[in-house]
Amino acid sequence: MLPAFAMLAFVFVLPLAWFFTQALFAEGGIQQIASVIASRAVLQAILATNWISLLVTACVLLAGYPIAYYLANRRGLRFTLVVFCIIVPYFTSIIVRTYSWMVLLGRAGVINRLLQSAGLIEAPLPLLYNKLGIVIGMTYVLLPYMVLTLFATMKSIDRNLLLAASGLGAGGFAVFWRVYLPLSRHGILSGALIVFILSIGFFITPALMGGPSDVMVAMLIERSVEITLDWKSAAVMSLFLLAVTLVLYAVYYRITDLRRLMGA
Amino acid sequence: MNRAPLPAGRGALELSGLTKRYGNERVVDSVSAAIRPGEFFSLLGPSGSGKTTTLMMIAGFIAPDEGRITVDGADFTAVPPQRRGFGMVFQNYAIFPHLDVFENVAFPLRARRVAQPEIRRRVGEALELVRLERFARRTVRQLSGGQQQRVAIARAIVFQPAIVLMDEPLGALDKNLRYDMQVEIKDIQQRLGMTVIYVTHDQEEAMNMSDRIAIMSSGRVEQVGPPDLIYERPANAFVGRFLGEANLLEGSIEKVHEGEAELRTRDGLLLRGRIDGTAQPGQQAALFVRPEKLAGGAGDAAANRANGILRRRSFLGSVIRTTIDIGPTTQLTMDSPNSGHGLHLQPGAEIAVHWPVAHSILLTP
Numbered sequence: 075m076l077p078a079f080a081m082l083a084f085v086f087v088l089p090l091a092w093f094f095t096q097a098l099f100a101e102g103g104i105q106q107i108a109s110v111i112a113s114r115a116v117l118q119a120i121l122a123t124n125w126i127s128l129l130v131t132a133c134v135l136l137a138g139y140p141i142a143y144y145l146a147n148r149r150g151l152r153f154t155l156v157v158f159c160i161i162v163p164y165f166t167s168i169i170v171r172t173y174s175w176m177v178l179l180g181r182a183g184v185i186n187r188l189l190q191s192a193g194l195i196e197a198p199l200p201l202l203y204n205k206l207g208i209v210i211g212m213t214y215v216l217l218p219y220m221v222l223t224l225f226a227t228m229k230s231i232d233r234n235l236l237l238a239a240s241g242l243g244a245g246g247f248a249v250f251w252r253v254y255l256p257l258s259r260h261g262i263l264s265g266a267l268i269v270f271i272l273s274i275g276f277f278i279t280p281a282l283m284g285g286p287s288d289v290m291v292a293m294l295i296e297r298s299v300e301i302t303l304d305w306k307s308a309a310v311m312s313l314f315l316l317a318v319t320l321v322l323y324a325v326y327y328r329i330t331d332l333r334r335l336m337g338a
Numbered sequence: 339m340n341r342a343p344l345p346a347g348r349g350a351l352e353l354s355g356l357t358k359r360y361g362n363e364r365v366v367d368s369v370s371a372a373i374r375p376g377e378f379f380s381l382l383g384p385s386g387s388g389k390t391t392t393l394m395m396i397a398g399f400i401a402p403d404e405g406r407i408t409v410d411g412a413d414f415t416a417v418p419p420q421r422r423g424f425g426m427v428f429q430n431y432a433i434f435p436h437l438d439v440f441e442n443v444a445f446p447l448r449a450r451r452v453a454q455p456e457i458r459r460r461v462g463e464a465l466e467l468v469r470l471e472r473f474a475r476r477t478v479r480q481l482s483g484g485q486q487q488r489v490a491i492a493r494a495i496v497f498q499p500a501i502v503l504m505d506e507p508l509g510a511l512d513k514n515l516r517y518d519m520q521v522e523i524k525d526i527q528q529r530l531g532m533t534v535i536y537v538t539h540d541q542e543e544a545m546n547m548s549d550r551i552a553i554m555s556s557g558r559v560e561q562v563g564p565p566d567l568i569y570e571r572p573a574n575a576f577v578g579r580f581l582g583e584a585n586l587l588e589g590s591i592e593k594v595h596e597g598e599a600e601l602r603t604r605d606g607l608l609l610r611g612r613i614d615g616t617a618q619p620g621q622q623a624a625l626f627v628r629p630e631k632l633a634g635g636a637g638d639a640a641a642n643r644a645n646g647i648l649r650r651r652s653f654l655g656s657v658i659r660t661t662i663d664i665g666p667t668t669q670l671t672m673d674s675p676n677s678g679h680g681l682h683l684q685p686g687a688e689i690a691v692h693w694p695v696a697h698s699i700l701l702t703p
Binding site for chain 1: 397398399418419420422423424425426428430432434435436445446448449450493494497
């Protein structure tokens, strides 16, 4: 155990601590931290980050729930096929995945050319270098997390409960709405939290697929470190991201614990 | 299309030739029964006998390959389960863990779009019937096994179905609780006048609660009748052995005359017994008699008699079970009440036993 702890401390904790103390306490003190957070650029980035992350979480949930439901109720070839489609991208480099979406969404990309040749649109749709592009790209990248989390929960739903509900008079929709959905609540919450936590720290996809005004916090941090060399701002924003993540994780932990006790 | 369950009728259920095949195996083989309104009807048999599959077909969860299900004259065979309007109690309760007791019991009423004040009244009555009035807002986690089972029962009857299906509901409870619950269920059934179809592998349970029992084996119904009838006059050796202890003395038939026949056992003993159906002298048969019909002593000339050596005495509490060797290949079991008056013979002692011809039945394989 001790070597593992030592390595963790050396490789992870130490650099982090050094970075934060260096940047925060070097000069200027606490007031500087407040001024960094309150600066327009940072506030805008924080707002944009939260808003985009919420959108992405919602899209991932809407897209992922039916996929997970399908997987949880199928076996054999169909199951393997869909799992393959979900898992393989997961192991592909995120840059490759992002670029492949850029090929699809660009002005001269596959989607626009298809729609134009079918006569459905005149001018190409702006699907890239804006919030829409970011949301599409991030949804695609984060989908496996939601699907797998939901799948695990759905697999553990007792099928007898669904039989009981239908035998007691509930039609197809009522069985889903009153029994299946509430029993998958735990998976929905866990999946949403994981996806949100991951998306607020996203860098590559928004950097590549966003417009010039779509700046998320991670991109600001990158600029502070690489371009303006403003270590203090970078440290503060990193701290902010870390704080939000920890709070959300604490919420997630608390909810999971409670739900396990409730047996839901 | 009206998707609400059909209204409750009188509760007569008829099964005609229900058959279900999995691959080449007939899991349920041409099962037929006419169940009367308000009857407590049990499907009894060992595991694999097809009783649960039959119940699932009645419920509508499994489609029969052949046969029909008729309820109060209407053909239900193609009706989906949520429209059949039966109450249902499952083996593992299937209580909704995300709802409290009240909402669990209210579930079928909500599915039928009953108004809230009516729901409150009916759920209250149902909970009173199972004696869980004070538990309305408890969560499922806070209930014991017996309480969960009672919630399942309340939920199954709250919408006043004419027919209730129960699949081994008491299997997970301990013995004392099981007996009390049997009495409670029977009481509720009689008060509400529901028809109950009850699946169990426990013969005591079936006999305690049922108006009639259908004994099943390997997908077929072996015999249907009231508990006392099938206990005293089993149709074959399987039924005889399944419903309690049985003596079966094998041999060949010597004479047949007006419902009675003589049997020569393998060890040469001549016995008499009743016989249903046709049989020819020379046919192989077994003489069936229940252990509690035997008594020690020589008895009178009209009775069946045997002499032997006492092999073993077992103290079973209310009953003392004696095993006697009456021949090289034949043993008899005798059950005597533990009344304190019995003889105290030791293993190895000689003993004579006798029993009435009226309680002896010749069963052909």
